[in-house]
Amino acid sequence: MTVLIDPPFWPAHGTVFSHLVSDATLDELHAFAKAAGIPERAFDGDHYDVAERHFERLVAAGAVSVSGKELARRLAASGLRIPARERPDKILPALRDRWARLLPQEPGLGESLLERWGEPHRHYHSRVHLLNVLEALDLLLPDAGLPADRQRGLLLAAWFHDAVYRGVPGQDEEDSAVLAETTLHSLPATERADVARLVRVTADHAPGPDDIAAQLLCDADLSVLAWPAPRYARYLRAVRADYAHVPDPDFARGRAAVVAQLLSLNPLFHSPRARSLWLGKAQANLRSELSGFERTSDA
Structure with missing residues (x-):
């Protein structure tokens, strides 16, 4: 060092x-x-x-x-x-521009969501993660076959999927879905309900076989798993910081279980484009991380 x-x-x-x-x-x-x-x-x-x-x-x-x-x-x-594009003076304007193009009639809601994503207790589940998910969807949507009239709901689900974050798996996703249901006033009820449904799917990343929108959201949310080794290491440090209140042994057990569960997903990525971009590297990163926990437990 x-x-x-x-x-x-x-x-x-x-x-x-x-x-x-x-x-x-x-x-x-x-x-x-x-x-x-x-x-x-x-x-x-x-x-x-x-x-x-x-x-x-x-x-x-x-x-x-x-x-x-x-x-x-x-x-x-x-x-x-920290890449230049992820610095606060760059990321906020980029996200504001995306929101203005997505739902221009609700500027106040966009600012409220950005405040949530910028809460000081967030390290991984931050504005950087939000931008990464949106950029991953930029890569996936052109080849996905999702009708244009459903793409806005998918992008809104990305904005809401970790909008409530207290580090309580399952409950955070439910509270984020409820937030979408109660704040997207300008959307038709059916679209609002679909946004909330997509947010709930991110609790277990197990979308249905014909649910293209949910598959894309899960793929984009997990694209972090395929980051290059130095960036993946930064992701792991940020995840640990999000759970700083959890003692090291408990965190190691919980994280190892999460990694094993991700490795057991079949498929880990659902869309052909996501599999071609991320599957091999993601599996290698997860296996390497899990072997690190196993070596530690054997020591």
């Missing part, structure tokens, strides 16, 4: 700044910054911005000076790097 710093280069506030990062854990980075007297407000998601006057002192304290290119490479390899 190494704390890295690049040379002061980035201009702001009448000086130039370095980036201070860890190539292993944010805990290590925060501990180093705290010991060095770097304020919390200097943290920007995956790095600290530190003014030029601190550079030599931080190197003397143990930060390793590397080029900006090397720092970016090692941060990305660690899985800690």
Whole structure:
């Protein structure tokens, strides 16, 4: 584990700044910054911005000076790097634009949902997850054969599927479905009911064999399982943070059961497009994760 710093280069506030990062854990980075007297407000998601006057002192304290290119490479390899498109100043406008195109007559509801998705206790079940699900649906819908008049309901179900999140499996999905039923006032009753039905399906990811919309929503929700290894590791850290209140042994048992259940799903992905994009990598990630739990239990 190494704390890295690049040379002061980035201009702001009448000086130039370095980036201070860890190539292993944010805990290590925060501990180093705290010991060095770097304020919390200097943290920007995956790095600290530190003014030029601190550079030599931080190197003397143990930060390793590397080029900006090397720092970016090692941060990305660690899985800690937040892609530019997932940063708050990028993600909120992108989601607002999507909502405005989806349900322009309900701008207040869109803002209310974005507030829910941005609640501070969320780590994985966040606005980033919402955008990832919507982008996964962008990939799946063109080849899915879902009638155009049903696509709005599917996209709304994506917006609502984790809108209520307290870390209580089953109940969160039910409460999210009820939220859809009670807030989508501008929709016909049949469409509103279908949105809520789709949200409920995400509780067990077991859509019916002819339920194309539910299959697509489940496929998009589970597309995270096929992320590249560094990003998958970041996903696992975020899931653990969502359940920080659960002791490590209990979390390990519960997560291992979830992984085993996902591996038992046949099919794991339902649409041909999702299977071609994600099935092999998702199964490899899940098997690797489960073997890690098994090695730990055998130790």
